[in-house]
Amino acid sequence: MSDDRTEPFSPPADRLAGLATPEVQRLAARMAQDAFTRIFRLTLEGDQAGLRVAVAEIGRLAKDWVQAADGDEARALRLALLVSGIDQWGLAWCQAFGLTAIPAISALLGALRNGMDAGDDARLQQQFAAIGQGESDAVDFKMELRRNIHLALWHAMIACEDRDEALSILAALGGMLVALVAQMPTIGWRLVADALALIQLRCVADAAASTDLARETTEALFAVLRRTLPRETSEPMFAQANQAVIAWQRSRRLH
Structure with missing residues (x-):
């Protein structure tokens, strides 16, 4: 009997x-990333005036887009x-860098x-619940968001010069x-x-990935996943990642 994890996949x-x-x-996922990146950069720089301007500007642009x-339901979902x-993004960075909060x-x-009035808030809460209700609901948002968070953290990891921080x-x-x-x-x-496929591809192109510490931590990341996840999950997962890398390499040769 074949494992359905190896068959072509069509999400619900x-x-x-x-x-x-x-x-x-x-x-929406890219806007969230841009907003977080700008706010976090200004936070690191200690630019309080810049933070106030950024919060106001991002808030205004976001509300216009919403x-x-x-x-009403579509606006609440946005x-x-x-x-x-x-x-x-904020939770991921707090976990990775040991922060309790990012005030901005x-x-x-x-x-x-x-x-927001009571009706707006109720609709917002309903859409929050709807996003998390099913894996395939808002799936394009989830894919874009998680891909970018994972890659950004990997880039931060391989850029570290301090081993404990990495x-x-x-x-x-x-x-x-x-x-x-x-x-x-x-x-x-x-x-x-x-994420694993993209990391492997970036290892080829990103000079920062060639340092001893970057190689060590990247290899350790793959090892953690192999060791922690059940074999019936890790095997098709790594196979799919490798297939994506091979497909990219073949497309490069054709061009």
Whole structure:
């Protein structure tokens, strides 16, 4: 009997696609990344004036984008995607770098919800619940968001010169990937396979990945996943990642 994990995969229908198309979902994930990156950079620089300007500007642009949706439910979903995405970036960075909070991110999340009435808040909570209700609901948002978070953490890890800091990020990233598989049994391991394929491709192109510490931590990340995940999950996961790398290499040779 064949393992259905090796068969071509068609995810269940995204029940939120009628309110937010795949393109809108991916845009929400990128907007969340851009917002977090800008706020975190200014936080590291200690630029309090810049942070206030950024929070106000990001909040205004985000609200304009939310209001452009057609209907209250679609607007609530756009806002839920943005808030969820920014929050997940913040949580990932807090885990990886041992932070208790990022105050400017909290301020931004609060600004995005300012001015909401009881009806708006109820619709927002409903859309939050809808995003998490099914693995394939808002799947394009989830794929774009997790891919970018995982890659950003890997880049941060291989850029480290301090071994203890690199190992701390390694532990956080490995834990996130394992947790993702547990939280999303059908799609999660495929998202991890996507991340592993991209990491392997970046290892070829990114000079930072060639240092001894970068190689050590990258190899350790793969080893953690092989050791921690059940064999029936890890084998197809690594096989899918390797197939993606091989396909990319073949396409390069054709060009």
